[in-house]
Amino acid sequence: MATSRSGFGALLRAWRDRLAPADAGFPATPGRRAPGLRREELAQLAGLSVDYVLRLEQGRATHPSAQVVGALARALQLSRTERDQLYRSASLLPPQDGTVSTHVPPGVQRLAARLGDFPIGVFTADWTLVWWNSMWSALLGDPSAFPVIWRNLARVLFTSGVAFPVRPERGQDAFEASIVADLKDAASRYPADARLARLVQDLRETSDVFARLWATETESAQHTTDRKTIRHPEIGDILLDCDVLIVPGADLRMVTYTAAAGSSDAGKLDLLRVTGIPAANHSHDRL
Structure with missing residues (x-):
């Protein structure tokens, strides 16, 4: 079940770059260097500090909790399959069927x-x-x-x-x-x-x-x-x-x-x- 420490951070960066700011409720302002979310915007959506998101993306924070992974999955608007992939990349079991889901489509x-x-x-x-x-x-x-x-x-x-x-x-x-x-x-x-x-x-x-x-x-x-x-x-x-x-x-x-x-x-x-x-x-x- 273990994966490389860099895998989790790579997924965060890729899915952050993919998400349009407007779809996450942020105005499209001129001068954005990338089409996706800024790191501070992801941190705001997930209720995390910008420094912690940076350390996760760089592989310096290696043991995020299931609560943190769930918050990031919602903030990144992941599908169920992608959400489960993010959990596994953090060496965590994805949420099981038969329990109250926290997934927001x-x-x-x-x-x-x-x-x-x-x-x-x-x-x-x-x-x-x-x-x-x-x-x-x-x-x-x-x-x-x-x-x-x-x-x-x-x-x-x-x-x-x-x-x-x-x-x-x-x-x-x-x-x-x-x-x-x-x-x-x-x-x-x-x-x-x-x-x-x-x-x-x-x-x-x-x-x-x-x-x-x-x-x-x-x-x-x-x-x-x-x-x-x-x-x-x-x-x-x-x-x-x-x-x-x-x-x-x-x-x-x-x-x-x-x-x-x-x-x-x-x-x-x-x-x-x-x-x-x-x-x-x-x-x-x-x-």
Whole structure:
């Protein structure tokens, strides 16, 4: 299973050069020396330091974790076959069938990147955030500032111990019940997924609310449009339409926040877009 140390770096460089900046959500600026992504852009997309990406490409960092390889595979918009090749080049086993997939198909990423005027986040079947755009970070805080464990919506919602900054119009109780119902559905479809089982066990042991909802007979949530108020620390409250779009065949949820054109809330989104004011990352409560 072992491969040369330079193989991993060569793959990173080749696939970075292949990916068009526009497909990754970056503007095509004049004076670019190469058609692909810059190293700092790949680092930003993967939530890694530029120095670490450089050391990986040069073969000086030789033992990337599965988490790092997965983040790079998503950032490079690799196919499943290419993703598995990247894992093997790092002497790691590719993700196995029967577990919650963190793979975001390239087409989904290209679509989301072209909708960059609006906050978009992509979640796995267990509600772990695996892809987001710059508007998502501006509205809700930069998820890369926190460990992956705190990018899981259920863990933040039930065990973070801080006030949740998103207030659903249909009520917090209904929102919490829908997330638990989704996790129940995921657990039934992925019984061999150790990470999902550990998440559920942690939540049952640490949250009375989660434990009560888990013990209640619930049906899988049917997500419809909901209006949610986002408490942004600089802009103030923003009332937005929240849609959850299911990606067939990938078991992903694309969450979008939009506002009607010409509304005051659309103006607040415009302000975030133009100024790039990020939501302050005061705690791990912003998803």
